[in-house]
Amino acid sequence: MQRKSDFFLSFVIIGLLLVGLMFMDSAVSRHLDREVVRERREIVRVLSLTDLSLFTEARYTRHPSMADLHTPFQDHPLSLDHFPSGAIMALPPHLNPLTRQ
């Protein structure tokens, strides 16, 4: 009769194999996506783009690297950031007085 620990050890081995598979898939995908990355880089170069179009709701979330220091107060001086994506992205380092060089 098979012992219960055999089942658990088999599960751990399968788990480790899955982690290995994830690493393999990551390496293969990176190799296959080289062309896509090259195409994206080319578009960025040709069009002189500066930012990802991930958060299109406000100008300072669409182009965080181009934003100025006062953008969260864009409506009036006491108007704090009210866009949801402003809450999940951190402040660009060059606008942060603590990390600015």
Place this chain on the structure above:
Amino acid sequence: MSAIEKQRHILDFTLSSLGRRKSKNIALVTVYTFVLFLLASVLFLTDSLKKEAALILQDAPEMTVQRLVAGRQDPIPKHYIDSIKGIRGVQSVAPRLWGYYYDAFSGANYTLMVNAELNDPTGRVIIGAGVARRSAAGQDILPLGKNDVIPFKTYDGSVLTLKVAGLLPAASELVTTDLILVSEADFKKIFAIADDYATDLVLKIRNAKELATIAAKITQLHPDSRPILREEILRTYNAVFDWRGGVILMVLTGVFFAFIILAWDKATGLSAEEKREIGILKAIGWETSDILLMKFWEGAVVSLTAFFIGIFLAYLHIFLGYANLFEPVLKGWSVLYPNFRLTPYIDAYQIATLFFLTVIPYTVVTIIPSWRSATIDPDSVMRM
């Protein structure tokens, strides 16, 4: 009996003991797996976005020069180009004309950018995939394609209709989803920007080592200007997607501590059945160290099961499921959102971080309180 055989016997016993409280342990593993799934999903998503941004923005302009007026970005006079060109080390200076356009019809914000290739003839646009999709949203028509038209409301209230000359490649959606390329004449018809102004200037520099010096010279020459280096753009995306900061970590920490409290409560508040079990084991000769070993295996079985299932599901969710569950969070109030498949970037550091943030604390948190129950008097427990 060899040490390995002893561990296996204890593991056998632990698994049978876990099986006797099946529903309780299944519930625990489910919650634990969900916590791990969330944590791993955030880690995989933010790290991949960070690496993707670092790769594709390598070719962003080396330096962008803006003009600030009263703390805001303002159009920059084109005569700045001549003086900046005169700085030693500057290879070229080109004006960029771009801005935001709110489309009342679809409720989306577009980024309009001038592209010289559309200057002759004018009246044409090249659009990003998100723009094509959005213009058709809510209507029973196909997405925009070549030769379709898009109406734009100009600064004086009149309508300018531009023809779609082509679509930007879908592969580039991560950087171009809301982009509309227009001719300079059409851009000026929409926004009424004076001929001798540009939105900002982009510079090519001969030697990257001189970037900081050239930036300092530009601010000296034009104190109202603000140079932004490519390195700052790259650092922006490194910081923006830093999962160890911001609200994401706060939310996840809350979830994780709630889970630790649950685990602690489970481990300290032993049921009468569990206490009886420990009592019987001690009465038949198990030592305190064996009981602790059993509790260690109990923690390890629960956390390893959740760990493997959690990270595997997170990998499928982020890299094969297009991070669907996070889409409403990432989308926020935006109308346009890129459809993109992230290239999976995972490394040993991420897996180790997840392991040390979850499996180790859980195993420790269940083993420490068990010390109390392991030193219990078997006689008093069995009389209960």
